[in-house]
Amino acid sequence: xxxxxxxxxxxxxxxxxxxxxxxxxxxxxxxxxxxxxxxxxxxxxxxxxxxxxxxxxxxxxxxxxxxxxxxxxxxxxxxxxxxxxxxxxxxxxxxxxxxxxxxxxxxxxxxxxxxxxxxxxxxxxxxxxxxxxxxxxxxxxxxxxxxxxxxxxxxxxxxxxxxxxxxxxxxxxxxxxxxxxxxxxxx
Numbered sequence: 427x428x429x430x431x432x433x434x435x436x437x438x439x440x441x442x443x444x445x446x447x448x449x450x451x452x453x454x455x456x457x458x459x460x461x462x463x464x465x466x467x468x469x470x471x472x473x474x475x476x477x478x479x480x481x482x483x484x485x486x487x488x489x490x491x492x493x494x495x496x497x498x499x500x501x502x503x504x505x506x507x508x509x510x511x512x513x514x515x516x517x518x519x520x521x522x523x524x525x526x527x528x529x530x531x532x533x534x535x536x537x538x539x540x541x542x543x544x545x546x547x548x549x550x551x552x553x554x555x556x557x558x559x560x561x562x563x564x565x566x567x568x569x570x571x572x573x574x575x576x577x578x579x580x581x582x583x584x585x586x587x588x589x590x591x592x593x594x595x596x597x598x599x600x601x602x603x604x605x606x607x608x609x610x611x612x613x
Contacts, residue, residue, distance in 0.1 A: 440509060440553050442499050445484065445611060447565040448509065450551040451492040456534055458520065458546065460490040465589050467519045468493065471512050472604045480508040484562065484608040487569040488589040489578065494569040496562060496608070509551070517546040559612035566595065566608065 440446050452458045459465055465488045472495075475481045480503050485496040503511040521544055524532055537545035556562045570592040573580035584592035594600045595607075 440499055440507060442501065442507075445496065445498045445556040445562065447554040447556055447561075448495045448497060448551060449492060450495075450513065451548045453535055453537070453545050453548050455491045457490040459488055459493070463523065464520060467516055467523075469589075469602045469604065471515050473602060474515075475503065475508050475512065476604050478503070480511075482606045482611070483591075483604045484606055484611065485566045485569055485591040485595075486604075487572050487587070487591070489572055494565070494572065496556060496565055496569070498611070509553075513547050513551075517544070520546045559608070562608045562612055566591070570595070 440448070459468070468488055472481070472483055472486075476483065480499070480501050482498040482500060483495060484498070485494075487494050499508050502508070506514075521535070524535070532544070535544045535546055537543070539545075554561075554565075556565065570584040570590060572578065573587040573590060574582070574584060581587045584590065585596040586593075588601070591605055594605045
């Protein structure tokens with residue numbers, strides 16, 4: 427399997443109308459996303475951005491402490507790129523829930539800067555340009571197998587993991603209504 431290091435990496439910068447493999451990680455690899463309510467917040471924001479024609483999502487997996495998305499930014503959300511809106515909105519909603527339901531974990535996400543007092547996503551998510559069908563297929567296989575890795579062992583088969591696009595590519599079922607088949611773009 428080809429390593430990410432061999433691909434065109436642009437760190438967190440993404441251009442409109444290009445497809446990227448994007449990895450975003452919870453600060454200090456904390457397993458915040460182990461609870462489904464936080465995965466649901468992520469899905470809600472992807473649905474919102476898709477419904478406003480800001481993004482296309484070709485594949486994803488939400489793991490306990492990180493996520494991978496293969497997506498395309500179609501238009502800015504106001505003055506910012508959709509991935510910035512995604513991080514801002516999810517962080518704000520994570521903070522609301524943590525304050526209300528898990529106040530003891532707030533110090534784990536304390537990060538005082540001129541912009542904020544808390545940080546949920548690590549700085550500089552990884553963005554890798556997907557400029558070929560082969561690259562997209564390699565990354566889809568990687569993300570769909572992520573929940574089966576020995577350190578996670580979340581399911582036996584990729585399509586059994588609810589928080590992934592694997593079922594969509596196996597059966598055509600898109601439970602959350604956020605996916606576009608990659609062949610629509612790379613066919």
